Amino acid sequence: MSGLREYALSHAYDAVVAKASFRKPQHEAFDKFHQLIKALGADIGSMSQEALAGRISDLGYLESIPANLIFDLATGVGKTRLLGGLLVYLALSKQTRNCLILAPRVAILDKLKRESDPSSSKYLFIDRSLVTNPNICFRSDLLSFEPNPSKLNVFILSPQTLTGTKVGTAGDFGPSLRQYLTETNDLIVFSDEAHHFGNKSFGAWSEAVAQLQPKLHLGFTATAPTSAAKRIFYSYGLNTCLKEGKYTKAVKLWVEPKPEDISDDDWDHQTIDFGLKRLEAKKESIAELRSAKPDFPEVSPVLLVAAKDIAHADKIGLWLQNYRGLDESEVYVAHSGKKASAKVTGNAIEAEVGRLVAIDQPGNKVKVVVNVFQLSEGWDVTNVWVIAPLRSLASFSNAIQTIGRGLRLPSGRRVGDEETDTLDVLCFGKEDFGTIVKQATKEFGEGPEGSAAVGIVAKSEHRVRAMRPMSLEVVNAISFKVPEVVRTPGEPELDFSPQITRGISSYVEVYDVGSGEFGSDDGSAVRRSFETVVRAATSQVIDGLRFLDPVKHTPAVRKIVEKVLLDLGGKPGMQISTDAVKLGLGVMDAIRSRYRSIDSVYAAGKTSTIVEIASKEVLIPVEFDEIPSVDQIVEWK
Incomplete structure (x- = not known):
């Protein structure tokens, strides 16, 4: 590989990693892809479809034309962030100037359009400094869009659009979009919900992509089919996600077998009633959490009921209003216009998904969504906390298929409250507790005590925390002023001795700075200049520690990073293989641990708050006749 190509790839890698704030799975996938592109030995645009596919096959992946690789990441881990990072990396390293992003749902396309705005907190292209004004074509621009050879051209479309007539119609700028894409030598396709491609029912989509003759097709999905196993490039599945417990809600399965002597309708009602009880428990916990942590998002928990068909969904919706007193605005029945055995009308589904994506916005009144089982893909919200599959859907296997709708976390991380951090899924069907434990253990593996990695509890373990109001009287009401306290943080210690920096080097101990050998499975090396590693690690530390001032503290942080690399044997101007991300983490940890021991200065501010103590x-x-003591409350819990 030429030095110039290696530099371009390494520079692009460092630039994206420094800005993307990747989670561990995203970073692992991104790093692995970087190794693959390096191993190609030539730029994508200079290789034929056949040569690129053959080279990727040589590297251990299933040969196909175009070369097709799948990223299998559990819902909520961050597929879109990874997609954006890979796209920017390929553009910065001069691998492509033409990218096509395919998403099969209008709701997802609309989301990608919003996230293409640089003001979005989830900016698709990671950071405005990385790609200047990408030239973006949305589905409404097919005939008016003009590609720009000096910019990154990104086409955000649906696979359905590729099979339509507009894509083959000459546009205002000249050739049709299909002709333009086919004639480029560097087209890379990114497909969301990639499990559709390769499915016989969606064969026209795969054929439409193949006709464009892209060099590379990268797929992203949370439900990779077993038939795609040889095309999976990186996997961080739901079982791994739940075991590590970092990026999604935990999952608790509530189990209750259906008695033989009860009708299907009565069992539906009992299942939903239990779901409403669990929903109330979630609501109470979220309210308590928000009172302690006002920065937690203002969300209202929702119960998702999975009905077998539209008639069943309508029936459940009316029952909730007529017999459980829910207002019409509190029950949303998702009309997909289909039944379990009928063909699905695309426009009806798109309309439903479009309405459903708004239910986690502040002020939402919906408490229960009654959803036809098949209508789920493309619906990504954060406030589904309870899921209740009904009838024949109330099996372990079907319950698992619905989990993705409730895994996302409102604040992007767990908060340490069990109820708020957990998704409840009701398995109220014909399977007993023992059967579900066996299936769950097989699906997700064993937890720390030999049980399944997901929680499994019987319905009888639900406890309702019944409360009643009581007046707390005081003898004399008083009020007093409490001055605002202003905290001035201490100055961070940024002058470490060589002995301390050697401790940081343990973060990168598998890297040999001098020889450039990398401790990976394939023995390949990631080599960058000494200065590039210093710059990337310094940027990560400044971005990651909010108590550091970029202007004031950057020079001192840079000195620490340089000192660690010098201790490892590096020298300015040397090509080294130290991982800038791990090095940055080590420096951050060392600075943070010392900062915690530095006392802040507290002083009275100019304003005061009036505190009142009154009845x-x-x-x-309800178990207590009077205000309980602390000891009584502990015992009651």
């Missing part, structure tokens, strides 16, 4: 009404457990 008030409080909620107490």
Whole structure:
């Protein structure tokens, strides 16, 4: 590989990693892809479809034309962020100037359009400094869009658009979009919900992509089919995600077998009633959490009921209003215009998904969504906390298929509250507790105590925290002023001795700075200049530690990073293989641990808050006749 190509790839890698704030799975996938592109030995645009496919096959992946690789990441881990990072990396390293992003749902296309705005907190292209004004074509621009050879051209379309007539119609700028894409020598396709491609029912989509003759097709999915196993490039599946417990809600399966002597309708009602009880428990926990942590998003928990068909969904929706007193605005029945055995009308589904994506917005009144089982893909919200599959859907296997709709976390991370951090899924069907434990253990593996990695509990373990109001009286009401306290943080220690920096080097101990050998499975090396590693690691530390001032502290942080590399045997101007990300993490940890021991200065501010102590009404457990003592509350819990 030429030095110039190696530099371009390494520079692009460092630039994206420094800005993307990748989670561990995203970074692993990104790094692995970087190794693959390096191993090609030539730029994508200079290789034929056949040569690129053959080279990727040589590297251990299933040969296909175009070369097709799948990233299998559990819902909520961040597929779109990874997609954007890979796209920017390929553009910065001069591998492509033409990218096609395919998404099969209008709701997803609309989301990608919003995230293509640089003001979005989830900016698709990671950071405005990485790609200047990408030239973007949306589905409404097919006939008016003009590609720009000096910019990154990104086409955000649906696979259905590729099979339509507009894509083959000459546009205002000249050739049709299909002709333009086919004639480029560097087209790379990114497909969301990639499990559709290769499915016989969606064969026209795969054929439409093949006709464009892209050099590379990268697929992203949370439900990779077993038939695609040899095309999976990186996998971080739901079982791994739940075991590590970092990026999604935990999952608890509530189990209750259906008695033989009860009708299907009555069992539906009992299942939903239990779901409403669990929903109330979630609501209470979220309210308590928000009172302690006001920065937690203002969300209202939702119960998702999975009905077998539209008639069943309508029936459940009416029952909730007529017999459980829910207002019409609190029940949303998702009309897909299909039944389980009928063909699906695309426009009806798109309309439903479009309405459903808004239910996690502040002010939402919906408490229950009654959803036809098949209508789920493309619906990504954060406030589904309870899922209740009904009838024949109330099996372990079907319950698992619905989990993805409730895995996302409102604040992007767990908060340490069990109820808020957990998705409840009801398995109220013909399977007993033992059967579901066996299936769950087989599906997700064993947890720390030999049980399944997901929680499995019987319905009888639900406890309702019944409360009642009671007046808490005081003898004399008083009020007083409490001055605002202003905290001035201490100055971080940024002058480490060589002995301390050697401790940081343990983060990168598998890298040999001098020889450039990398401790990976394939023995390949990731080599960058000494200065590039210093710059990337310094940027990561400054971005990651909010108590550091970029202007004031950057020079001192850079000195620490340089000192660690010098201790490892590096020298300015040397090509080294130290991982800038791990090095940055080590420096961050060392600075953070010392900063915690530095005392802040507290002083009275200019404003005050009036605190009143007066009689008030409080909620107490119904079991108590009077305000309980602390000891009583502990025992009651």
